[in-house]
Amino acid sequence: MAQISPLSLSTSTTLRSSFILPTLPQILSELVQNSLDAGATSIACWVDLTKHGETIRVEDDGCGISEEGLKRVGKRFRTSKRLNESGLGPIGCYGFRGEALASIASIALLDITTRTDSSPSTFTKIIKSSKILFRGHSPNRHISSEGGTIITVRDVFHDIPVRREELATSNNATVMMHCKKVVERLSLGWPGVDWSLWEDGREGGAKNVLGIAQNKNRVEVFRALYGNALVQRYQSIRVSSGKRRVDGFISLSGDVSKTHQHLYINNYPVDRGELHLAISKKFAASRFATLASSGKLDEVDDWNARARRSPRRLERHPIYVLNVTLPSSDVDVAYEPRKGLLGYKDLDSVKALLLAVVDEYLRRNDFGPLRARSTTPSPTKISQPSQTAPYLPSPLTTPRTPRFTLALQSSNLPPSPLRPTFRGESLPPAIASDQGDDNCLVHEGTAVPIPNRDEPASKRQRTDSEVYSQCRLGSRPVRKHQWIFDLAGNLDTGVLPTTPRLVSMPEEGSSVLNDVDSEHCRKANEPRRAISLQQPIKAIKTDAQFTKTSLSTAQIIGQVDRKYIAAVLRTTSASSSLVLIDQHAADERVSVETILRELCEGFGSNNVCATKAADGEQMIVLTRAEAEQLSQPAVMGVLRRWGITFKPPDLETEGDYVQVQVEHVPSVLASRLGRKEAAEITRLVRGYLPVLMERMGEVEAMLRSVDGDALPNMEDGIDGRNGLVQQEEERHCGDWGRAMRFMPKEMLELANSKACRGAIMFGDHLTYEQCTRLVDQLSSTQFPFICAHGRPVIAPLVVLGDANTIRSRPAKRKIDWGKWRDVA
Ligand code: ADP
Ligand code: MG
Numbered sequence: 001m002a003q004i005s006p007l008s009l010s011t012s013t014t015l016r017s018s019f020i021l022p023t024l025p026q027i028l029s030e031l032v033q034n035s036l037d038a039g040a041t042s043i044a045c046w047v048d049l050t051k052h053g054e055t056i057r058v059e060d061d062g063c064g065i066s067e068e069g070l071k072r073v074g075k076r077f078r079t080s081k082r083l084n085e086s087g088l089g090p091i092g093c094y095g096f097r098g099e100a101l102a103s104i105a106s107i108a109l110l111d112i113t114t115r116t117d118s119s120p121s122t123f124t125k126i127i128k129s130s131k132i133l134f135r136g137h138s139p140n141r142h143i144s145s146e147g148g149t150i151i152t153v154r155d156v157f158h159d160i161p162v163r164r165e166e167l168a169t170s171n172n173a174t175v176m177m178h179c180k181k182v183v184e185r186l187s188l189g190w191p192g193v194d195w196s197l198w199e200d201g202r203e204g205g206a207k208n209v210l211g212i213a214q215n216k217n218r219v220e221v222f223r224a225l226y227g228n229a230l231v232q233r234y235q236s237i238r239v240s241s242g243k244r245r246v247d248g249f250i251s252l253s254g255d256v257s258k259t260h261q262h263l264y265i266n267n268y269p270v271d272r273g274e275l276h277l278a279i280s281k282k283f284a285a286s287r288f289a290t291l292a293s294s295g296k297l298d299e300v301d302d303w304n305a306r307a308r309r310s311p312r313r314l315e316r317h318p319i320y321v322l323n324v325t326l327p328s329s330d331v332d333v334a335y336e337p338r339k340g341l342l343g344y345k346d347l348d349s350v351k352a353l354l355l356a357v358v359d360e361y362l363r364r365n366d367f368g369p370l371r372a373r374s375t376t377p378s379p380t381k382i383s384q385p386s387q388t389a390p391y392l393p394s395p396l397t398t399p400r401t402p403r404f405t406l407a408l409q410s411s412n413l414p415p416s417p418l419r420p421t422f423r424g425e426s427l428p429p430a431i432a433s434d435q436g437d438d439n440c441l442v443h444e445g446t447a448v449p450i451p452n453r454d455e456p457a458s459k460r461q462r463t464d465s466e467v468y469s470q471c472r473l474g475s476r477p478v479r480k481h482q483w484i485f486d487l488a489g490n491l492d493t494g495v496l497p498t499t500p501r502l503v504s505m506p507e508e509g510s511s512v513l514n515d516v517d518s519e520h521c522r523k524a525n526e527p528r529r530a531i532s533l534q535q536p537i538k539a540i541k542t543d544a545q546f547t548k549t550s551l552s553t554a555q556i557i558g559q560v561d562r563k564y565i566a567a568v569l570r571t572t573s574a575s576s577s578l579v580l581i582d583q584h585a586a587d588e589r590v591s592v593e594t595i596l597r598e599l600c601e602g603f604g605s606n607n608v609c610a611t612k613a614a615d616g617e618q619m620i621v622l623t624r625a626e627a628e629q630l631s632q633p634a635v636m637g638v639l640r641r642w643g644i645t646f647k648p649p650d651l652e653t654e655g656d657y658v659q660v661q662v663e664h665v666p667s668v669l670a671s672r673l674g675r676k677e678a679a680e681i682t683r684l685v686r687g688y689l690p691v692l693m694e695r696m697g698e699v700e701a702m703l704r705s706v707d708g709d710a711l712p713n714m715e716d717g718i719d720g721r722n723g724l725v726q727q728e729e730e731r732h733c734g735d736w737g738r739a740m741r742f743m744p745k746e747m748l749e750l751a752n753s754k755a756c757r758g759a760i761m762f763g764d765h766l767t768y769e770q771c772t773r774l775v776d777q778l779s780s781t782q783f784p785f786i787c788a789h790g791r792p793v794i795a796p797l798v799v800l801g802d803a804n805t806i807r808s809r810p811a812k813r814k815i816d817w818g819k820w821r822d823v824a
Contacts, residue, residue, distance in 0.1 A: 017103035038062025048201035061145035117147035254316025551779035585787035600736035608643035
């Protein structure tokens with residue numbers, strides 16, 4: 001191997017710079033962060049995406065750079081920012097690495113014009129490929145404010161051919177969308193700033209992409225960005241615990257997507273990750289997930305809630321903007337160049353703080369924990385009482401936890417109809433003095449009490465232990481199938497494992513067999529045993545693995561208990577196994593694949609069979625921002641491929657909401673999507689829009705590849721599912737599997753639901769021929785072993801040994817299968 005020697009300075013500089021600033025939006029982000037660090041109250045950004053002439057310009061009215069300081073700009077590791085004790089992090093600002101401008105200067109042309117408020121002159125410095133092209137007084141250039149800076153970046157990646165090419169072929173709309181997102185996310189943290197973003201270089205002049213005047217708080221910025229609809233009622237959050245603080249708001253409305261969940265640590269917008277997930281889980285385990293309103297769309301949703309059986313489809317996600325302030329030494333913002341992923345000294349405590357805030361919000365707004373986990377009811381599942389997700393002990397009421405100073409303030413908008421018990425009540429003096437001023441919720445100028453834990457349970461929201469114990473007491477009687485016990489009691493081989501367990505200690509959530517005093521499992525002087533299906537089952541080594549061929553060559557025995565089809569399947573190791581095939585799950589699988597295939601093949605070939613929506617009267621209500629997104633031709637085009645078309649929205653009308661007329665819906669789902677009240681189609685569109693906004697580039701690439709028939713190279717599908725799973729789906733499903741990756745989640749749910757409801761149910765009698773036909777159809781599906789909702793279709797009961805042996809020596813293992821039919 002050759003000797004180890006240093007890289008040339010230009011190589012190492014370019015490599016480092018392209019790592020620090022890999023994209024245009026990232027460059028914009030660094031420039032804007034510098035403006036904020038400079039104390040700007042007005043920041044204007046121009047982005048020109050003309051191919052090979054890409055330019056970014058940021059103008060601010062901040063403190064400017066002195067003549068002396070300008071000399072150092074463009075050199076790596078030069079900063080004017082305050083560093084923390086360790087010198088590895090900033091204090092009260094974004095910058096601390098002194099890398100951004102130096103990196104830009106090495107991979108692009110950097111043009112800085114600046115003036116401090118104490119300087120009578122304007123100075124300019126121009127650097128390209130780390131070489132200074134000009135530095136000095138620039139009387140012809142003008143800074144409009146007293147002091148300020150204009151930074152222009154062009155010729156980005158001019159000497160990195162691959163990046164250059166990538167930029168030249170990138171989709172302008174996608175790049176612009178990411179630039180907009182950068183400004184949006186930063187603007188939500190800086191209400192006192194006047195923001196604007198312009199798309200430059202267009203025919204007919206620059207287009208204003210975003211404009212937000214100075215605001216008082218984050219809610220106002222939110223309204224300016226996304227309209228009033230989602231934050232008509234909200235709670236301000238101001239919580240402090242020692243040196244840590246949480247500020248921001250949580251809306252009292254919910255949303256169909258997680259788009260509006262903005263979390264900041266020390267004003268750094270953090271990417272979705274563990275903290276977001278913890279908050280989401282807390283909300284999902286509360287009644288917020290099903291009760292939270294969604295502005296004007298409530299009426300339709302409420303109507304629909306009565307008609308629909310699946311509570312999951314009503315799920316609401318919270319809308320929040322929260323900034324956690326931590327001591328600078330507790331966070332590592334240099335974790336990765338984008339600063340979207342941070343390191344924490346004590347992540348758990350940050351999480352606990354946020355969850356305590358969410359707990360308090362939920363408690364005060366009557367969104368208590370769910371009594372039982374809401375899942376789509378399954379005809380194949382015997383429901384067990386589920387344990388509610390426990391609240392964290394409230395920092396307000398539990399003295400052992402550190403005390404938070406909490407001030408949750410409601411908006412000055414009309415009170416929530418969801419909280420009738422609180423509305424209009426005045427704070428009883430006793431509670432006021434008990435809890436202290438910090439602990440009261442101010443609503444419409446009236447103080448109202450926090451639920452008192454000392455009150456009788458009937459008067460207040462129940463505690464978790466109460467809810468839990470009620471679940472235990474109210475457990476549904478379990479169903480008993482004697483024939484299963486008899487069978488299981490006599491067998492100890494095969495695929496279904498039996499886990500011996502003492503019965504004398506009945507346990508919450510134990511199996512359907514636990515409460516059965518069955519004789520067969522009790523021998524003299526032996527503790528009673530039962531089979532637990534819910535205990536972790538030790539994997540038993542068995543060669544009972546099935547393939548689709550196992551199904552197509554199945555020996556059908558007949559229907560059992562009007563629920564299952566008993567069959568003998570060959571395993572991959574040439575033995576055979578007695579199995580029960582869930583008749584509902586099997587038929588559901590067959591149906592759902594028929595529906596999905598039709599939709600996906602139609603999407604790929606752009607000819608989904610569509611039906612005219614209900615007499616032209618089907619209207620959906622979108623927020624103004626959503627309607628603007630929907631009216632983009634690319635978005636309309638993707639929806640049209642799924643069989644959904646609209647009349648172009650009239651964006652001239654005033655107000656927060658826009659009505660849009662649905663013209664067509666896909667025929668196969670018309671019974672649900674075509675309903676006049678339009679709840680399902682509204683949910684679909686509102687859920688799909690943020691996804692399209694985020695990943696339109698990928699969808700377009702996919703469509704190009706479908707039209708050109710080349711597989712796109714994407715790590716994740718549109719719904720964020722694991723890339724490997726999707727590749728597996730594609731491998732199995734071929735062309736229509738490819739389109740599945742981009743199907744709206746809501747459409748998939750509707751297909752699942754339709755398949756479930758139309759499928760053969762438990763209790764339906766099947767003739768032998770029908771059993772055979774169903775198993776045959778199942779064998780030709782792509783995923784025969786799971787139903788549409790992911791539950792197993794086949795339950796192997798016992799390995800019968802070598803298939804040939806069984807056939808040749810039937811007498812040795814004589815089984816009277818006929819008796820099975822009598823069991824029911
Ligand atoms: P950092 O922000 O980490 O200090 P940068 O390379 O981004 O490093 O910026 C280098 C220095 O240039 C900053 O420390 C700051 O003094 C100065 N600077 C950059 N942009 C501005 C601006 N818009 N207004 C005033 N000073 C600026
Ligand atoms: Mg900086």
